Amino acid sequence: MERTFFIQLSILLSVSAESNQSAQFANSWKRIAALLNGVANIGMVELGEVQVAAYLSERKPMGRFFFRNGLPSVVAFPSGCKTSDCLTRFEGELSVDAVIDWFAMAVLNLPRIFYYSKESLGPRFLAKSSPHKVKVIFFSKTGERATPAIRQAARDYWNYATFACVLWREEEFSVWWNTFGVESAPAVVFLKDPGLKPLVYHGSVNDSWFLDVLEQNKQQELPQLRSLTSEELGCDARGYSRAGRDTLTWYCAILAGRLGPELDSMRETMRRVQETLSKSSELKAASEDEHSITAAVALKSKRLTLSWLDGETQKNYCFFYLNIESSYETCGPRRVPTDVPRLFIIRYERNATEDTFKVDKKAKSIWEFHQQEVDPAAQLSVTYNVSAEVSRIIQWMSNIIEDGDSRKLPFYRVKTPELVPEDAEPFWSRGPQGLLSKSMGTKQKIQRTIIRIYDYLGDPRIGPALLLGALMSFGSIWLMRTQQNRSVQSSQPSQADNGVG
Incomplete structure (x- = not known):
């Protein structure tokens, strides 16, 4: 992984007023290096390294090398920067907090934590x-x-x-x-x-x-089904099971509903279902039905996933699976005072023959085109309509899995609605380098232009050059006026001669 280079230029070996400042900053630099460990490559260059110091310094119009704010001076080479033209210089007060914050914001484009x-x-x-x-x-x-x-x-x-x-x-x-x-x-x-x-x-x-x-701990205990997590959870007809690509049949139990106390209560119930399935001893105590073990085995082998869905944000996906008259109580914008979360399970099945032998061919008609657009995995869904008891839910899921594994069910493929991204991109991540880094770059270019103008104004050659330019301008104006006067004077005698004749 390519990292940013972070360099301090010091004058520790020189006896001067600036060397005291470098010595005082030495402890701060150690702290900065410790904080940036693992994030950037840290280095220090002494002024005695003439070639390196000259390479990292600024240059006045007359060609003299200098450090604008004295020493120590802190510079950074952003990732991908190979020359001194794109290095970034720290211009503020030399403190640990100021240097670290500048480096994180301006160089690494990292967000602040407030x-x-x-x-x-x-x-x-x-x-x-x-x-x-x-x-x-x-x-x-x-x-x-x-x-x-x-x-x-x-x-x-x-x-x-x-x-x-x-x-x-x-x-x-x-x-x-x-x-x-x-x-x-x-x-x-x-x-x-x-x-x-x-x-x-x-x-x-x-x-x-x-x-x-x-x-x-990046995921919730009962993970949410989102566009970002659908493949990871194995709840995607375009993907594969969490158990691996060789698994042809797998299941995803999804709790759908609008955000609110009703959904929170049912999410807690599904967490207890997940915990019970994860512990075989509790499963035996919670259920007298031996067939309930089927769901625990499927969960352990990663053929079963439990998740929840925001029915309001993912309304198209929610209506697609809960295609019943009262689905508006669960999916889409709130229309009634009471929300009703619903649990449904999806059985996914892949055809091993079709996955192995895929033939690319152009669609000859609109019907063949739509046939090619369906998801590769077949889907069958069942909605749970019994009480929200942990043992009943486990028994229901086990019966569905046992039935789906033992019976030859229709291989029904459709095009599933896409899951909608639930978060807009943060402002600091937009664009190739991020909006923040672009604004920083623009600000830096303006500052460099102003500094360059200031440097030229301080150049001792600028006075004679301006004087010479003023003299040349005055001379050209005088020459033009002289030529105009001569042309006027030469035209007046010719007119007088014509009048006399």
Whole structure:
């Protein structure tokens, strides 16, 4: 993986006023290097390395090398930059926070993770975050910005999680203890499904440890079926089972409904179904029917997936499978006061022969064209209409799976509606380099142009050059006026001669 190069130019070996400043910045630079470890390649160049220092310096119009803000000077080569023409220079105050924030924003194009108070965390963060995303909250005693590694994780896991910071105050202990179970800082909290107990980790956060924990907890306990997760969950007729490409028959149980307390309650029930199926001892205690073991085996072998669907956002997908008279209670915009979440299961089946021998041919008619447009996996769906008891749901799913595995069912293929992306792209990720980096680049070009003009104005040759230009301009004007006067004077005698004749 190609990384950004981050370099400090120092004058530590020289005895001057600037060397004291470099020495004072040495400890800060060690802290900066530690924070950027794993994110960028760090280096330091002393002024004694003449060729390298000259290569990284700026050049005045007369060709003299210099460092505009003195030394130490901090520069960065963004990923893909191979020459000094595209390097980025830090122009602000040399502090750990300022340098790290500049590097994360202007060079790496990373998002900021904002701090919230106990009053603003609910309405400004929790309420505005997407319901399918895991909420990650950092509690800090110092109020420092999130490290670049954490901010990089916020960018990489943007589709799965959203991040916030909270400044820990002892007088607010009861608020955070009662809300999340946080008893001290530093701490990290993961908020997943509604009604699920927060996952709290106390102690300092190591970057590699945090990335491992984030990867393990990026999904909700009962994952949401989205355009991003459909193939990963095995709930896509254009994809394959989670058990592998060799698995020809698999199942996906989907709970559909509009966001609200009714859906939250049913999601909790489906989580208990999933937990019960995952633990064979609880399964035997929960059900007297031995056939219910079938669902547990299918879940363990990854032939069965449990998920939930936002019926309002994914209305076309929801109506496609719940094609009943009362489906408006579950799918699309809210029309009635009460919402009714519904559970249905889809049986997917692939034809091994068709997957092995695919013949590309052009459609001769509109009917053949539509036939080629269907999804490769056949689908049959069944809706659950009994009580929301864990044992009954498990028994129903087991009966469906056993029936689907043992019977020869119709191979019915259709074109499934596409799942709609539920989040717009963040402003910092639009375009090849991101909108933020483009704005930074434009700002940097304007600043460079102004600096270049300023440098030329400070060039000692500019005075004589301007004087010479003024003299030449004055001379050309004088010459033009002289020529005009001569032409007028020469024309006057000729007119007088003509009058006399």
